[in-house]
Amino acid sequence: MLLEHHGNAAVVGGGTFLLPRMTRHLLEYEHVVDLKDLGLRQITSTDGEIEIGASVSYVDVLESDLLRSNLALLPRMARGITGGRQITQQGTLVGAVCFHFPTTDAPGAVFALDAMVDIHGPDGRRSVPISDFLIDAFVVDLRPGEFVSSMRFAPQPSGGYCKVKHSTGSWPIVTASAVPGPGGSVRITLGAVESLPVVVTVEDPLDRTELKHRVDSAITAPWSDVLAPGSYRADIAAAVARRAVEDLMGVPK
Numbered sequence: 001m002l003l004e005h006h007g008n009a010a011v012v013g014g015g016t017f018l019l020p021r022m023t024r025h026l027l028e029y030e031h032v033v034d035l036k037d038l039g040l041r042q043i044t045s046t047d048g049e050i051e052i053g054a055s056v057s058y059v060d061v062l063e064s065d066l067l068r069s070n071l072a073l074l075p076r077m078a079r080g081i082t083g084g085r086q087i088t089q090q091g092t093l094v095g096a097v098c099f100h101f102p103t104t105d106a107p108g109a110v111f112a113l114d115a116m117v118d119i120h121g122p123d124g125r126r127s128v129p130i131s132d133f134l135i136d137a138f139v140v141d142l143r144p145g146e147f148v149s150s151m152r153f154a155p156q157p158s159g160g161y162c163k164v165k166h167s168t169g170s171w172p173i174v175t176a177s178a179v180p181g182p183g184g185s186v187r188i189t190l191g192a193v194e195s196l197p198v199v200v201t202v203e204d205p206l207d208r209t210e211l212k213h214r215v216d217s218a219i220t221a222p223w224s225d226v227l228a229p230g231s232y233r234a235d236i237a238a239a240v241a242r243r244a245v246e247d248l249m250g251v252p253k
């Protein structure tokens with residue numbers, strides 16, 4: 001169906017991005033292809049990898065013991081998703097990644113965990129690293145007739161997260177995900193700050209000068225929108241990164 005109606009059909013996950021835009025005629029499709037009967041609302045562990053199916057919602061992420069002990073960053077991130085139960089129950093992690101609205105939480109967090117994205121289509125299955133899947137704001141590597149069936153991750157038990165937003169109910173302006181790197185280093189992935197996630201590694205995570213220098217020099221084309229100008233995002237990114245590192249290291253707030 002996706003191939004036959006290419007350009008006129010959309011996959012629907014939870015529909016929380018798609019349907020409001022269709023209602024307002026910002027997006028026009030005659031067909032929607034709902035994945036919910038494909039059995040993809042599952043979080044499993046196979047051969048040392050954690051697999052999150054396309055229909056897994058934020059609530060599923062929050063309630064998963066498997067994720068809490070193996071990919072702690074994801075429930076940590078999902079705790080801060082706004083919109084109430086309607087959004088967290090319906091909205092999917094995969095849907096957020098496929099839409100790739102830069103000022104959302106999921107793309108940066110999934111990028112920080114080096115997800116592999118599993119794609120099904122007319123030519124069978126292919127897998128793409130998240131760093132290749134996200135091409136630009138609102139642009140991902142999906143060819144005619146394809147949809148994402150799941151994302152796979154190597155376990156990463158520790159993760160720190162921080163986001164800045166205007167108020168409890170608003171969307172992120174800058175996010176930072178921190179995960180341990182080799183030899184005591186920390187890898188920080190900044191979301192919402194450019195059209196694609198920005199990654200920096202700090203050798204000494206408690207050296208604020210190094211962290212600020214690395215973050216400031218990594219941001220070259222900050223994202224501007226109605227929430228904040230790019231200059232503001234660039235200004236606060238190092239502070240958000242530092243708080244994510246402190247969250248990872250358990251530094252008291």
Ligand SMILES: Cc1cc2nc3c(=O)[nH]c(=O)nc-3n(C[C@H](O)[C@H](O)[C@H](O)COP(=O)(O)OP(=O)(O)OC[C@H]3O[C@@H](n4cnc5c(N)ncnc54)[C@H](O)[C@@H]3O)c2cc1C
Pocket residue numbers: 010011012013014015016017018019035054080081082083084087090091092093094095096098099103104105106142146147148149170171172
């Ligand atoms: C009130 C409100 C508050 C929100 N607050 C936040 C917030 O605080 N932080 C945040 O990050 N986000 C927030 N969001 C956004 C939310 O994260 C997304 O709406 C949700 O994750 C999208 O998932 P979905 O399954 O509903 O996507 P859908 O709306 O179903 O789909 C989104 C897009 O991805 C495509 N798609 C979906 N699944 C697939 C698939 N498997 N394969 C290929 N393409 C697919 C669809 O065709 C569509 O283009 C909020 C949204 C609302 C409405």
